[in-house]
Amino acid sequence: MSGWDGIDEFIAVATASSFTRAAKAIGMSPTHVSRSIIALEQRVQAQLFHRTTRTVRLTDTGRVFFERCARIAQERDEAIALIGEQGEPQGELRVTCPTAMGERFIAPIIRRFAMPYPKLNVTIDLSNRVVDLVGEGYDLGIRTGAVGDARLIAARVASRTLYTCAAPSYLERAGTPGAVADLAHHECIAGTSTTWRFSNGSDHQLHRPKGRFRSNSGQAVIEACIAGLGICQLPDFYILPYLKRGMVVNVLEDVRSADEPIWAVYPQRRHLLPKIQRVVECLQHELAAAMRE
Known part of the structure; x- marks a missing residue:
């Protein structure tokens, strides 16, 4: 023994x-x-x-x-x-990430990262719940906002901007909000976030969206917004393609909150593993550029 x-x-x-x-x-x-x-x-x-x-x-x-x-x-x-490992990533790499960001950005980046390393096996689980990386045996997680778990190391890999938008047809019918307080009199399309954040630098405001339509799918939310069902707040990668084509209009731009950090988080016990170091470096190099495309 x-x-x-x-x-x-x-x-x-x-x-x-x-x-x-x-x-x-x-x-x-x-x-x-x-x-x-x-x-x-x-x-x-x-x-x-x-x-x-x-x-x-x-x-x-x-x-x-x-x-x-x-x-x-x-x-x-x-x-x-x-x-x-002699510096070469190998073994199991288990990653968890929010669904939409994972499908559009994280999975393709990690796929490209893994291709030169035949000894590396990758599992990517897409979920919008906050996964306990240590308790559930994950090597890496992608998080937004604040990271408060002392067991984890967080490396900033990118940032995202939240836009508050509505379709021109909705604004013609319901009017354009001039202040955060005006949202209480509008139809708001809620997504996974229960609160919308606004800031003019020193003053921070929160709004709890209420309306007839709600979905945990960002794509469903933006499509409802384009259809004229109300106002939504979503990250840039959902909004920008439609904003550029005039299908939605930015509102309350003067109180848009600061960019939200995106983190790669991993258990402290793994911080020297080559597979962790290399994949975090890859995300830092590629994710921000991919989200701007």
């Missing part, structure tokens, strides 16, 4: 707070993970987790043990990556 037996399983369960999610993250069966934890507890002669039918949480002893083990595991993984 190795002194390391059960440590990876322990770290995975402590991180995910679940035997099932931990097993998925490390590619093992839940039964194997459970048995490994039991054997580890017997070896260290201490209970590491409080278990109920619904929750798994660290004991005080388990918390101290986890902090030490996580640090050692990080150093081990970095040493193996630096020597074993």
Whole structure:
């Protein structure tokens, strides 16, 4: 028996707070993970987790043990990556990204990135939910706005501008809003965001859109806007093609909020892996240009 037996399983369960999610993250069966934890507890002669039918949480002893083990595991993984991979991206690269941005920009960029590296296997999961990268075993995520998870490193790869627009036909019928407060008297087409943001530099305002049409698809929202159903707020890559052709009109431009950062985020334990370093560099080089096209 190795002194390391059960440590990876322990770290995975402590991180995910679940035997099932931990097993998925490390590619093992839940039964194997459970048995490994039991054997580890017997070896260290201490209970590491409080278990109920619904929750798994660290004991005080388990918390101290986890902090030490996580640090050692990080150093081990970095040493193996630096020597074993010899600078060439390889192994599994699991990426999660918002659906629309992933389809239009991230997936094509990462596909081109992966082509010269035959030892690299890529999985791209497109989802608009905020994925727990550490708990679910992802290597990289694409996020917008603020990143508040201390377990993650964030590298800015691009930015996006939010536009508030309406079709000329709607504005002829309903009038043009002159201030954010006027939106309360207009039909607003809501997307995935529950609030719209506005700023004139020092003063920041929020508006909660209300109207007869709502969709979690940005494309459906812009099409409803073009049809004259109301006012929408969407990122530049949805709006600009139609704005340039006059199919929608920019409103409240004087209070448009500052550009929103786009981040590549990844668990701290992976920050020296060549596959992470290279793909982040690729995104920083290509994403902003692709979104302007």
